[in-house]
Amino acid sequence: MLKKIAAGVAALAVGAGAAIAVAANLSGAGATFPAPVYAKWAEAYRAQTGNQLGGQAIGSGGGIRQINANTVDFGASDKPLKPDDLATNGLIQFPTVIGGVVPVVNIPGVAPGALKLTGPIVSDIFRGIIVYWDDPHITALNPGVSLPHLKITVVHRSDGSGTTFLFTTYLSMKARNWAAGPGGNDSVNWPTGIGGKGNDGVAAFVRQTPGAIGYVEYAYAKQNHMTFTLLQNKAGKFVQPLAANFAAAAAGANWAKAPGFYLLLLDQPAPDAWPITGATFILVHTKQANAQTGHDVLAFFDWAYKNGDAAAQGLDYVTFPESVKNLVRQAWRKVVGPDGKPVYS
């Protein structure tokens, strides 16, 4: 679905751009999760400046491959690259927007936000250790909720995705068994359960299977009114998946001390922080063969930082505070043209 929207916007941009011959033409590829907001930004940016931006939402792995192969002007990834990988490939990365991952369930008689879960319990459910909803571990946490003796069906993503990366990395942080077993990655060796393709695939399986538990992106869960659960965060509080709580997780993070903006927002200590929060990133080469192209890419994201918050929030993404945006702007000075001068300042 996201791919189609992005492709549609790109097609529109190409059609309209033919008339404006002087405009810059930028291309990017990568993550599907932020694709709707990038498409929206690109549309508004073209309307204002005439510069067009084509994006292919082909997945984070594809984005990283294509920026390394130099076939696109920027790459997009839901998973931050480690500082070493950035250095080897001559890239910088910076975060654009924040999203979160939300556990969703289908238990007859259980309302959205009624069920409380913790990281270790979710891990045991997804490892196939806890198999019934009336398991003592779950009922002890939820004294007021009547849980049926119903078998749990685990639903996970079948396609590799940043959503799975955040979810499984969180489980690895909270449960030693998970870290030693499946581990954290875009796709893992799931001990149990069935795989749905994309957020809509997971959502469909959860809806059709009484007793199911799955995980989807926050925006998807919200727009489809799914039965989300509460999760216990690092401060010990059971929090709701709300935009304010994602922002709380992001605000507590110290981006200034994260080299190369390599920072996961999982399990943050802030009292209201939603535990499975993550930023999505843009990758750009530090040495630009064409200074103008480098300038145009950074100018677009600068414009998006200044003017794009409302559009992002309208699509249920969380945006960064000005302090973090300014840190990113400082980092952009590392992007230089063939003459060694910063391309954008």
Next chain:
Amino acid sequence: MTEVAMTAAAQPQAATDQRRVAPKGSGLEVAFEYVCFAAATLLLAALGGVLVSLLIGGWPAFAHFGVSFFTSSTWDPVNDEFGVAGPIVGTVVTSLLALLLAVPTAFGVAFFLVELCPGPLKRPIGTAVELLAGIPSIVYGMWGLFVFAPVFSKFVQLPLMTAAPPGSIWEKFTQGVPNGTGILAASIILAVMVLPFIAATMRELLNTVPAQVRESAYGLGATTGEVVMKVTLPYVRRGVIGAIMLGLGRALGETMAVTFIIGNSHGFPKSLFDAGSTIASTIANEFAEAAPGLHTASLIASGLVLFIITFIVLALARMMLGRQRSV
């Protein structure tokens, strides 16, 4: 067309002159031959190119895992351990089940259209079969997941599972989660997808049976059933096998529709309702996000495995056709 006409016209003239005269427009003829030759070799080169690039891309996986790549059903991207036994079994089982369901139905459709169908119904049913063939596979997938799966779960899976006597083979084959997905659900969707191909080809084949042959059989007092089984079917047998293989080829390589409904679990499927995966669905699921290295190599290598399976199927079909030709 004009070249052919000219050559034909030039021949009697050459015969009367008793001299070899180059026919008019022979330059064009040569160019035409070269174009045809180029088209054919381009196809061969493309096939060879695909094979070679699959081999090169998948080689790290073959070299690293050896035989266990084909026998192991572990698919663990975190620890870089890959084996395609699960997807191979899933591919073969779903395709064969799909054929098992589709072939008899396609026979029925084709024979009805050719032998029994009243005149005014012929066109609408024929067009419906052709339209069914034109629906994109993602539509089948979406339809399968959102429309077919709930119905299948309620009216097929649940009754079968509750009716199964404990401890029987029946129970073994029907265990799993009754959510409308799994091996059998994927096979049924595949069957719906390959049915129009097989049915449409069979209809064309049956139409090639000369009316005299059929009518003489009727004249000898054969019933419709006897005519079909003993006269028309043997007449088109070879073509029918070809049509079935065409359907099998499509079922083996089908990607999107299967991905939506098969449940996508990498192990061996344990029952008809268990989640499984096919080679094509695994590649579709994971290629976009696969990390460079063994993960990508394993996916490309599994593509080569699918290529080989399809090749074996086609070769078998050829062998069957060849044997019949000599009889």
